[in-house]
Amino acid sequence: MKVIGHRGAMGLAPENTLLSFRKALELGVDGVEFDVQNIDGNLLVFHDDTLERTTNGSGLLLDHSIDYLRSLDAGQGEKIPFLHDVIELIDIDTFINIELKGLRTASLVMELVKLLDKDRYKKENFIISSYLYSELFLVRQLDPDIQIGVIADELPDVALSFARDVNAYSFHPSLSLVSKELVEQVHEEGMLLYVHTVNDPDNIAKVKAMGVDGIFTDYPDRVRQG
Template identity: 40%
Template sequence: MKTKLILFFTLVFVFQNCGKVNKKPLNIGHRGAMGHETENTIASVKKALELNVDMIEVDVFLIKSGELVVFHDEILDSLTDTKGKIEDFTWEELQKVVVKGNHQIPTLDEVIETVDKLVVLNIELKGKNTAQPTLELLEKYYQKGWTKEDFLISSFLWDELESFRKLDNEIPIAVLTEENPLDAIATGKKLKAVAINPWWKTLTEENVEALHSEGFQIYTYTVNEPKDIKSVTELGVDGIFCNFPERLH
């Protein structure tokens, strides 16, 4: 009897730990699949879809003429043939800008149409004053059959997330942080966020457990090396942002 009990508890321990290690996190294409195509372009979004991601993350700014465009940097200098702050341009002017790899800067509209409800679209509010126009654009898609669960809104600008939550009490929100992820818990609760998105290097077994115990999913960025992907997977994160989504399969 004693031997059987020891065997039983040994098996329970093994299965519990295997379950933790083998938990498969969501595969989140970072700025599309920027390891393959220029970040935040339609080509990058299409590549992420081709690589069977679960979610695609893109960044948005509000430009001078009122459109929401998908781009990461505040200035155009490093990724295009043009210099200056992206928010100072009109859409007509941006259409003449060439992005590295001979791409164009897309509107958020174009990205949503490309994703076409195939996966969840994580819209990071990169620029200021993006909350309200983003909500207004999404409402147009709700009328076409999209649901709030087709989107995830995130930002390092927590005031933008607060503005969004005041306008919409239901859409999923994720709080981005590069500091101690536990410092985001209070804001996460205030916003009724579904997730906290920390920099992977700030994660420990303890804070992962603490975030989970508070009811948050953990989507960590940006993990590209196989050994690091393995490490955060073993910590039990719920999603991984990656430039090379095929590495998570």
């Protein structure tokens, strides 16, 4: 079962920062997950629509320039990183789950993946995931082979139908949706099931027993210990 650091190791370091990703790597995760948003053609690794929760800035993310956003403190002196900085940090034995958080991210992400050093980064190192069906549909149009992950917090049948349509590699239901029956259904479709976001030791044990293929977690150390 894969251990996937959610926004790095956000329970242990400021989320979606290089510090958080380094912490996840130190803990021996199999993969890291993070969010990307398009700011004037630049891909920043950031989750929220607004700045207050995770930085010393304020207002809507999309209302600000890239220079202003990069000047902010994202926790413990860390900056909001560019996507290419995060990818450069990740070692080749760790897969990278890029969640398309904002609109107009698909083409920029796929362009970057295409430009990466093929000796270091293989296509199978990446999963491109999202709640945004339109973005994932575009990803599949741009690349018939890239691994796609479909995220679902509700209506699993609808999400699974879309996952089938885009030939998804993996299905990412929330903890509240996952069941042994869903795991079996996803496996019958030929996909892997990675559940999000699981932090409590009892829930970690519970989903392990259901046969999930991986766990997104804020605390990778807890999954390793379980």
